[in-house]
Amino acid sequence: MTTTALLLALTERTDSTGPTCLLELDDRPQILGLLEQLEGLDIADATVLATSEWQDDLATALSEAGQTAAVKGVADEAAALEGLADALEAATRSGDSLLIIQADLVTHRGALANLVQDPRIDSGVLSGTADMDGAVFSLRLDQGRIIDCESPYHRVEPGQTWFLEAVTVDPAGAAVGSEACRECASLISSPPAPWLAESARKQDALRRDPATSPGSTDALALLTTGLVRHGAELRSVPLRDLYWARPTDRGSAEAAAADRAQVDEEQVMLDGAVKAKDGFFTTFFVSPYSKHIARAAARMGLTPNQITVFSLLLGAAAAAAFAFGTLPGRIVGAVLLQLAFTFDCVDGQLARYTKNFSAFGAWLDSMFDRAKEYLVYAGLAYGAVRTGADEFIWLLAAGALAAQGIRHLLDFSYAASRTGQARELQQPPLEAVDGVSVGLPPAKEAAAPIRHANRLETTWLRWPKRIITLPIGERFVVISVTAAVWGAEVTFATLLIWGAIAALYSTAGRIMRALT
Amino acid sequence: MTNALRSYRDDLPPIDHASGSASLGPGALVVGGVAPGVAALVATQEAGIWVGLTLGWFILVGSLIGSRSPLGWLVPPIIRAAEYGFVIGLTWWVDPAAMPAAFALLAAISYHEYDLVYRQRHQAGAPPRWLLVALGGWQLRMALVFVLAAADLLTPGLWTMAGWVGVVAVGESVHSWLSLKPDPRTSMESDDDVLD
Numbered sequence: 001m002t003t004t005a006l007l008l009a010l011t012e013r014t015d016s017t018g019p020t021c022l023l024e025l026d027d028r029p030q031i032l033g034l035l036e037q038l039e040g041l042d043i044a045d046a047t048v049l050a051t052s053e054w055q056d057d058l059a060t061a062l063s064e065a066g067q068t069a070a071v072k073g074v075a076d077e078a079a080a081l082e083g084l085a086d087a088l089e090a091a092t093r094s095g096d097s098l099l100i101i102q103a104d105l106v107t108h109r110g111a112l113a114n115l116v117q118d119p120r121i122d123s124g125v126l127s128g129t130a131d132m133d134g135a136v137f138s139l140r141l142d143q144g145r146i147i148d149c150e151s152p153y154h155r156v157e158p159g160q161t162w163f164l165e166a167v168t169v170d171p172a173g174a175a176v177g178s179e180a181c182r183e184c185a186s187l188i189s190s191p192p193a194p195w196l197a198e199s200a201r202k203q204d205a206l207r208r209d210p211a212t213s214p215g216s217t218d219a220l221a222l223l224t225t226g227l228v229r230h231g232a233e234l235r236s237v238p239l240r241d242l243y244w245a246r247p248t249d250r251g252s253a254e255a256a257a258a259d260r261a262q263v264d265e266e267q268v269m270l271d272g273a274v275k276a277k278d279g280f281f282t283t284f285f286v287s288p289y290s291k292h293i294a295r296a297a298a299r300m301g302l303t304p305n306q307i308t309v310f311s312l313l314l315g316a317a318a319a320a321a322f323a324f325g326t327l328p329g330r331i332v333g334a335v336l337l338q339l340a341f342t343f344d345c346v347d348g349q350l351a352r353y354t355k356n357f358s359a360f361g362a363w364l365d366s367m368f369d370r371a372k373e374y375l376v377y378a379g380l381a382y383g384a385v386r387t388g389a390d391e392f393i394w395l396l397a398a399g400a401l402a403a404q405g406i407r408h409l410l411d412f413s414y415a416a417s418r419t420g421q422a423r424e425l426q427q428p429p430l431e432a433v434d435g436v437s438v439g440l441p442p443a444k445e446a447a448a449p450i451r452h453a454n455r456l457e458t459t460w461l462r463w464p465k466r467i468i469t470l471p472i473g474e475r476f477v478v479i480s481v482t483a484a485v486w487g488a489e490v491t492f493a494t495l496l497i498w499g500a501i502a503a504l505y506s507t508a509g510r511i512m513r514a515l516t
Numbered sequence: 517m518t519n520a521l522r523s524y525r526d527d528l529p530p531i532d533h534a535s536g537s538a539s540l541g542p543g544a545l546v547v548g549g550v551a552p553g554v555a556a557l558v559a560t561q562e563a564g565i566w567v568g569l570t571l572g573w574f575i576l577v578g579s580l581i582g583s584r585s586p587l588g589w590l591v592p593p594i595i596r597a598a599e600y601g602f603v604i605g606l607t608w609w610v611d612p613a614a615m616p617a618a619f620a621l622l623a624a625i626s627y628h629e630y631d632l633v634y635r636q637r638h639q640a641g642a643p644p645r646w647l648l649v650a651l652g653g654w655q656l657r658m659a660l661v662f663v664l665a666a667a668d669l670l671t672p673g674l675w676t677m678a679g680w681v682g683v684v685a686v687g688e689s690v691h692s693w694l695s696l697k698p699d700p701r702t703s704m705e706s707d708d709d710v711l712d
């Protein structure tokens with residue numbers, strides 16, 4: 001599926017000398033840099049929707065730079081919304097995805113790549129948690145899905161993350177979007193009284209704090225609100241630590257160029273390939289180096305599934321080494337098992353880094369993890385018997401296997417019962433100012449602008465809570481260390497005792513949550 | 517009861533239609549399904565008969581019990597724990613030399629049960645019903661293990677069961693992926709919310 005782009009040049013500079021997207025950035029108008037980033041993402045077909053009075057200037061600037069993007073003029077906000085609706089309808093007809101983005105947006109190519117090249121994202125919105133220059137509208141999420149979006153006329157309270165003025169929709173989403181835009185256009189030509197009140201409230205806040213400048217009018221935020229209110233499924237695509245800004249004058253444009261250059265884009269993209277929520281050992285002792293292996297694998301053109309299979313082979317080799325039962329055999333097995341685990345992390349990181357995802361790959365990864373682990377159990381028990389243990393070791397091995405299987409099912413059964421409870425939110429009509437978030441408690445993992453303060457507060461308790469559940473990284477370390485130093489009996493006993501504690505701990509917590 | 521929870525039980529079709537007909541909680545499964553038999557076992561020392569009766573009673577209660585109560589998500593793991601515990605305990609008690617075979621059977625069943633979870637997640641669907649029939653569900657597998665123990669055939673019997681479950685489960689899951697048309701709605705992230 002191809003993606004086309006629609007750039008919005010509707011925002012005026014603070015000194016009223018023209019559109020923000022023609023501000024000089026790295027010695028050329030910002031919009032040219034953005035178009036070049038889009039070309040790097042194979043989005044060659046771009047259209048610019050501009051306020052009529054700037055149409056000629058923009059067309060000249062683009063043609064001077066050899067850009068073929070068409071510039072369409074619109075007289076006012078209602079016309080801009082109609083123009084958006086036309087573009088969305090065209091996308092639905094041609095079966096393309098459409099990226100809609102503010103033409104003055106200064107960010108990295110990688111941020112846009114995350115939005116348009118990730119096969120898991122059909123329709124999505126760029127979002128960010130840091131305090132950013134020019135982000136004025138907030139979003140509310142539910143498990144990564146956007147359930148509420150702020151606009152000049154719509155309120156989100158309390159917000160959770162920032163709306164970063166870039167939206168991608170698939171053909172089905174575009175159909176919903178065009179309908180929403182037409183509705184917004186007709187509403188805006190004679191705005192309902194609550195809209196005017198909300199808009200006045202925001203203008204007032206703006207006067208008191210002019211730093212949050214753009215956003216007195218914003219067709220893109222309105223479109224997104226319309227999509228959400230019409231039930232479209234929009235995913236939040238986080239900016240992470242990449243740069244983002246919407247400069248409004250020469251000074252802020254120069255600052256944006258300098259600040260963007262400060263960010264090591266490739267490093268951030270590589271860091272972004274690491275699973276966001278993972279165990280302690282994996283996070284601090286494996287991912288920091290395994291991501292470099294993932295990058296090397298990407299350069300060698302390896303696929304995630306090849307890495308998954310390689311990891312299984314290493315796990316099988318570890319099991320074979322453990323099966324000797326001797327001290328050297330157990331030490332070799334321990335090392336091979338750690339190698340297998342490293343590559344188990346690499347496959348997922350490679351998939352995220354290269355955006356090469358498949359449902360089969362995810363299944364294979366999960367299934368091979370268990371296969372590795374149980375092969376190792378069998379190898380350990382076999383080796384112990386070879387070196388003098390009796391059948392009791394097989395009882396321990398079977399017990400460890402059973403404990404792992406039961407714990408796993410406890411996790412997934414509980415998760416399944418929770419998913420069943422997720423209620424469909426009744427979205428209010430577009431006329432209503434308040435969305436579903438108004439009155440909701442603040443988000444649990446609040447991504448408010450004060451991100452760093454939040455992080456400090458939640459970090460210290462998070463790790464012990466995770467370690468106690470014996471995640472795979474910790475488990476494999478326990479197996480390697482106990483097997484190499486003491487032998488299989490201690491390995492299985494540790495797994496059984498720790499597994500039982502983990503099961504009791506998480507089940508007790510879940511029972512209390514389920515009953516209250 | 518969600519479809520996922522129903523599938524995780526791994527019932528033998530068509531018994532799976534019965535689940536939920538008794539609106540009892542997981543506590544009833546533990547107390548009502550196991551305790552009377554264990555008490556009788558301790559009181560009378562007539563092991564073989566009481567294990568058989570307890571098993572039959574547990575299969576009946578476990579098949580009927582649903583997951584509607586707030587703690588209904590505990591039912592599939594309890595059933596699983598009963599199955600694994602039964603295979604391990606009975607083998608250890610009757611013929612400890614058959615433990616490697618019991619391990620192999622549990623590994624094969626585990627493969628199938630992980631597959632139930634991950635297929636649901638990544639392929640947006642449960643495995644075909646013929647597979648569930650072929651693998652016997654937890655009901656038939658537990659009954660079969662009891663019969664093998666009673667007939668003193670644990671070692672050959674458990675190895676045969678392990679081979680059958682392993683070959684059928686692995687073969688069917690590989691075949692299902694080879695013949696799958698990509699569906700964009702399925703999850704492409706490996707266990708993201710579970711740290712495992």
